[in-house]
Amino acid sequence: MDLPHAVPLEGASNLRDLGGWPVADGRRVRRGILFRSATLAALTPRDVDTIAGLRLRTVCDLRGVAEAAQHPSRLPAGAARVALPIEPSVGASLRDLMRREQSTGEDVVALLRTAYLDYGTRFIGAYRGLFELLLDPARHALLFHCSAGKDRTGLGAALVLTALGASRQTVLADYVATDRLWQRDFALPPETPKPLAEALLGTHPALLEAALDAAEAAHGGSVPVLLERGLGLGAARLARLRDLLLE
Template sequence: MTLELPHAVPLDGASNLRDLGGWPVADGRRVRRGILYRSATLAHLTERDVATIAGLGLRTVCDLRGVEEAAHRPSRLPEGAERVHLAIEPTVGASLADLMRRELSTGEDVVALLRRAYLDYGTRFIGAYRDLFELLLDPARHALLFHCSAGKDRTGLGAALVLTALGATRQTVMEDYRATDRIWRRDLPMPPGTPKPLADALYDTHPELLEAALDAAVEAHGGSMPLLLERGLGLDAARLGRLRELLLE
């Protein structure tokens, strides 16, 4: 659609940090710049990175990682940014460990596990995304950044839900999701000895899984996107209009 989107913020100790601003929506407007960001983990920021992020004017950082993930690698945040933990627990860890031990495991096996996780994100953990929208509806919380570990899966669904609520097409949603493949440095460490096909499957984006997660979320909330927005994400017509006023230009 447009090669200059998304607007990435280069860092030394992290990657996949980008402004969601600039993406077009169906009514001809665009997402405002400097209001909403997504990223991978912020646990390894350098002092220069912290200064760069401070320049974004962040007031709220939503951490979508599970409890143990977040405790193991605490975020480094600039002064004035409040961390809000909206935990989405990883649900395939034990099964993934089993795959790592099996000599005949394939990338397709990993994708099958990831599919289960994505479906969970869109159903079991929809409350975390509802809380994200609650924060977005408060302008005192802006600028806001949300992230997980890679900034790809849980964060990817979050971005997809936000862009969809703002009126972006599915094509735009998927373009933002796939941008991880060129922006993320794949700097999340894998267990020693992880076979390359398994690591590649974990590192890659999987648009078909994001599509499945969105479809599962819709199905679980009445079978239509307006019902998902209202029942699942707390966005009735008035609140949806307010969200668009705040985030679109």
């Protein structure tokens, strides 16, 4: 099974269809309905045509307000952008690490851990907004993205796959696929030490699991309660979501 299904582009990377991943009841995520990616700010005209072929109706932008304003997305006609901002929270601390010669990759991971825990708790409302859109078939096909398509987008995909009944192993397999699909076209200062750059640009499965665990702990300590209280997916709405997105 060759998953995930990547969509090659010239001016962007890490765009893939979440379709095909298996879930617990023997079904699979439908193809052609739900996509994730890195930023769409540098799409070429050919890329815009490629994305138009996906028949996107909704593009959920998880970038912070300033990020999105500085690098606006290029979208095909018929695709509406919906802002669900998750503000980056590591900028000032990261700049401090860059200035300290003794900083290590472990320092960066510790910083990212704080950000991931924020994504799963303080910013859960953005992901709840994503599920609201997914429950409306008029919004399909839908793509969600941040800057790298790795951290904020990675947790979004993890929450969607978890809600659909995917195993933690499947969730992590989708997450780490970024390491081979993302071209790491994220601009870092040229003097960034290699260990810091590798930590910033790589995936961190332990951090994703920590974010999922924190989201569960903040909403009753279990996946069903997280889905209902944190993400607005009571039994009826969860069943509808699965009928819409699974086959």
